[in-house]
Amino acid sequence: MDVSREIILGAIWETLYMVSIGLFFGATLGLILGITLVVTRKGHILENRWVFGIVNPIVNIFRSIPFIILLVAIIPFTRLIVGTAIGTTAAIVPLVLHIGPYISRLIENSLLEVDEGIIEAAKAMGATPWQIIRKFLIPEAFPSLILSVTTATIGLIGATAMAGAVGGGGLGDVAITYGYQRFDEMTILVTVILLVAFVQLIQTIGNRLERHFRHSS
């Protein structure tokens, strides 16, 4: 293996950095969009044709652009937000725009699973729309939301591999530049094993949390 320990450790750090910050902003964006997609749809608590009619296609557009294209296409926007278009931090901007809409669809599905009767009971109690979202929809969907975010996190790890295109670094980048392009099988093996371990760990944590919060069978 031609790659030093420092490079691998640095790459692990970069991956963790991109995934955690990307997930934080991506999940926030996804939650806002996901809730919007649910409550503004026809017959729901804040039915609004215009908002739904705008948000829905925007989410579809972002979901259909391949990440590597998105990464390059939004360079001016990235520069506007973080001041540069190159580096690990710069990679986070396209990561958020990529994963946010994806998370919003997962969250939309989770929230739609909540029994309509629960919302009816909330309305009968005189709950405000905001209370219905915060005290009824989100708590009832919470275990399912955890699984959604787990799935999204793993998708995010996959996407970070392409962050190398804008100098983002990370384990995937090491695998491509040191392993794939230099025919260093050992480096590929090590980075892939690390990524597999990473994914396993996150899925396990997600499943455990889900079980902890689920009080129904």
Added chain:
Amino acid sequence: MIEFIGTSKQYRLDKKIIKALDHIDLKVNKGDIFGVIGFSGAGKSTLIRTVNLLETPTEGKVIVDGKDLTTLSKRQLREEKKNIGMIFQHFNLLSSKTVFDNVAMPLTLSGVNKREIEKRVNEVLKFVGLESKTTAYIDQLSGGQKQRVGIARALVTNPKILLCDEATSALDPQTTKSILELLKRVNIEYNITILIITHEMEVIREICNRVAVMENGQIIETGNVLEIFSAPKTKTTRDFVQSVVRDEIPQSIYEQLQVANPNERIFKLKFIGVDVGQPIVSEVVKKFSVDINVLFGNITELQKIPFGNLIIEIVGADTETEKVVQFIKNRNVQIEEVLANGCKPRNYSGSDLGNPIYG
């Protein structure tokens, strides 16, 4: 307490206009346990939902406790909803929360302080008999316990009205009985007006004092429970009444009797209230030269008033039989002759109600 004035609700479904409610006029008085019965699709679900505006009427008004809710602002409406508790067929409880937190929810929403919430929640949980289950999650409870949580949640804000949307339809007969008893206590001890919709006549018989029968979005019959049970006017109502109070004999038995003795006639007697105590059959036998064969009898209780049905066969000369009919009429007992076409064959397997006495 609740008044529907020309209340209508229409909606479009695939370009067809569906009238879920068609000019409903109905008044529920304070202290009533008012039942609305109908088959599914009759509009009763829509009706109960207009009371707390889960459904907005497209025409007419619903006056609740003197206020027309449709004229209130959103904020006023939310405030008014605290006076109207509601329980549901499928309970609609939060599986992510404990019994305590479920019951506390309406108070949490209006920002009541913690100590007060704890006091009030424990009070209502004790009332419904679930004080030992406060920390349990909903999925650990039986159906009856879930409905008790629903009732506790509805009572926690001290409402004046309780709406019950098929509240016992998902429960077995025994649990249904205990929930109905609880609702009766709610009515008496808290003086809460109850509006119940159901498709089970059993529910009406057990606890309601007044009833309305719905069909195709309209009220086809309304009155106090005793009236409806003793003198149903429409076929739908008769069918509902017969689902709990049987007052017919099988066609085959009728035919057998006709063949055996053409000199006999069959009559149906209805006793309401004190009349039940009259030894009418033995008096008739002593006074007139006829024989009486009791074919069927049952007695049930409505609003604490006994309500009995008796089918007898009178064997004797026609002139004598007419005298008997007059005698019975004079005793304020309803009597009508059962004719072959008025006595449809029915399936009488399994008797679960009343006290059938065959003689």
